[in-house]
Amino acid sequence: xxxxxxxxxxxxxxxxxxxxxxxxxxxxxxxxxxxxxxxxxxxxxxxxxxxxxxxxxxxxxxxxxxxxxxxxxxxxxxxxxxxxxxxxxxxxxxxxxxxxxxxxxxxxxxxxxxxxxxxxxxxxxxxxxxxxxxxxxxxxxxxxxxxxxxxxxxxxxxxxxxxxxxxxxxxxxxxxxxxxxxxxxxxxxxxxxxxxxxxxxxxxxxxxxxxxxxxxxxxxxxxxxxxxxxxxxxxxxxxxxxxxxxxxxxxxxxxxxxxxxxxxxxxxxxxxxxxxxxxxxxxxxxxxxxxxxxxxxxxxxxxxxxxxxxxxxxxxxxxxxxxxxxxxxxxxxxxxxxxxxxxxxxxxxxxxxxxxxxxxxxxxxxxxxxxxxxxxxxxxxxxxxxxxxxxxxxxxxxxxxxxxxxxxxx
Numbered sequence: 333x334x335x336x337x338x339x340x341x342x343x344x345x346x347x348x349x350x351x352x353x354x355x356x357x358x359x360x361x362x363x364x365x366x367x368x369x370x371x372x373x374x375x376x377x378x379x380x381x382x383x384x385x386x387x388x389x390x391x392x393x394x395x396x397x398x399x400x401x402x403x404x405x406x407x408x409x410x411x412x413x414x415x416x417x418x419x420x421x422x423x424x425x426x427x428x429x430x431x432x433x434x435x436x437x438x439x440x441x442x443x444x445x446x447x448x449x450x451x452x453x454x455x456x457x458x459x460x461x462x463x464x465x466x467x468x469x470x471x472x473x474x475x476x477x478x479x480x481x482x483x484x485x486x487x488x489x490x491x492x493x494x495x496x497x498x499x500x501x502x503x504x505x506x507x508x509x510x511x512x513x514x515x516x517x518x519x520x521x522x523x524x525x526x527x528x529x530x531x532x533x534x535x536x537x538x539x540x541x542x543x544x545x546x547x548x549x550x551x552x553x554x555x556x557x558x559x560x561x562x563x564x565x566x567x568x569x570x571x572x573x574x575x576x577x578x579x580x581x582x583x584x585x586x587x588x589x590x591x592x593x594x595x596x597x598x599x600x601x602x603x604x605x606x607x608x609x610x611x612x613x614x615x616x617x618x619x620x621x622x623x624x625x626x627x628x629x630x631x632x633x634x635x636x637x638x639x640x641x642x643x644x645x646x647x648x649x650x651x652x653x654x655x656x657x658x659x660x661x662x663x664x665x666x667x668x669x670x671x672x673x674x675x676x677x678x679x680x681x682x683x684x685x686x687x688x689x690x691x692x693x694x695x696x697x698x699x700x701x702x703x704x705x706x707x708x709x710x711x712x713x714x715x716x717x718x719x720x721x722x723x724x725x726x727x728x729x730x731x732x733x734x735x736x737x738x739x740x741x742x
Contacts, residue, residue, distance in 0.1 A: 388436025602647035609655040644670030
């Protein structure tokens with residue numbers, strides 16, 4: 333390079349003499365960029381050999397084109413670049429205008445063109461020169477960056493939605509805790525006088541002869557006192573749920589017991605309760621069909637769900653209880669073909685004191701599902717609900733087959 337530079341320097345004219353045009357052509361020919369000289373009317377005057385590297389066309393082929401460089405540009409960009417070339421011919425400058433060229437072999441490259449006017453010593457316009465460089469790699473990197481930004485934006489949106497969900501869950505938990513504390517206090521205050529009322533009523537009933545008028549109403553009073561006791565017990569469980577010890581028991585036998593407990597209500601409502609129970613896999617600690625959970629609380633969970641399913645069904649319909657295992661999780665589904673739950677209230681059914689039975693006198697205070705969810709989550713489980721109006725509802729309870737907590741280990 334040093335020898336060529338010295339040789340080029342020696343070939344230059346001495347100071348004060350004009351530099352011949354071939355020297356400028358030699359400089360332009362040696363550049364990496366694709367260089368073009370065009371007249372003030374936009375006609376091609378000269379193009380360097382770099383054009384062949386980017387387009388596959390020789391300089392001679394380019395000089396034969398009447399509308400150079402449009403045949404070298406992809407059809408989608410030709411009109412835009414034609415307008416740019418017309419603007420360049422007016423003497424303006426442009427920088428880094430991107431377009432695509434179509435190589436002879438069918439490949440497409442992204443290029444960027446800059447142009448400047450050429451002015452003679454006398455100030456006359458000699459047209460303009462256009463310098464084109466390959467920006468394909470830059471475009472590829474820019475597209476990768478755009479895709480990464482989109483991915484990051486998606487992650488941010490997902491994380492924001494998750495944070496909002498957690499915040500909503502926290503607010504729900506605070507509301508539940510406040511309501512539970514209030515309910516537990518009310519239940520505690522009611523239970524004491526209620527126990528006195530019930531004991532006094534039992535004494536009176538025991539000493540009243542059956543021939544007393546309206547004696548048959550005494551059983552109704554007793555049932556209503558028992559219903560009040562049940563409601564206060566549920567209210568107390570919202571804030572101070574009893575925590576039983578986890579024990580090993582046969583889940584199939586547990587479901588048979590539940591079926592017997594539901595029999596009076598199913599007969600009253602003329603709804604049949606059927607079971608579809610798959611056998612479980614044996615594990616290192618449990619035999620087939622055995623689980624380690626809080627049996628009493630599991631019975632209460634499923635009893636609440638089955639009762640709700642029966643009450644949502646019409647006479648002659650069936651409530652199905654399905655049992656299966658997914659990995660180490662016990663899956664119990666309670667499915668009915670009843671009235672279903674409206675989409676706008678399905679998110680609220682686990683809230684305390686929310687009930688879809690409010691129009692029916694004596695059909696609950698909206699505490700059953702709140703207590704049910706609390707018992708499920710206390711056993712490290714989840715409860716899900718899906719429903720279609722007029723088609724039915726499915727409650728799915730997922731619990732660990734073998735529950736291990738610090739209080740159970742004590």
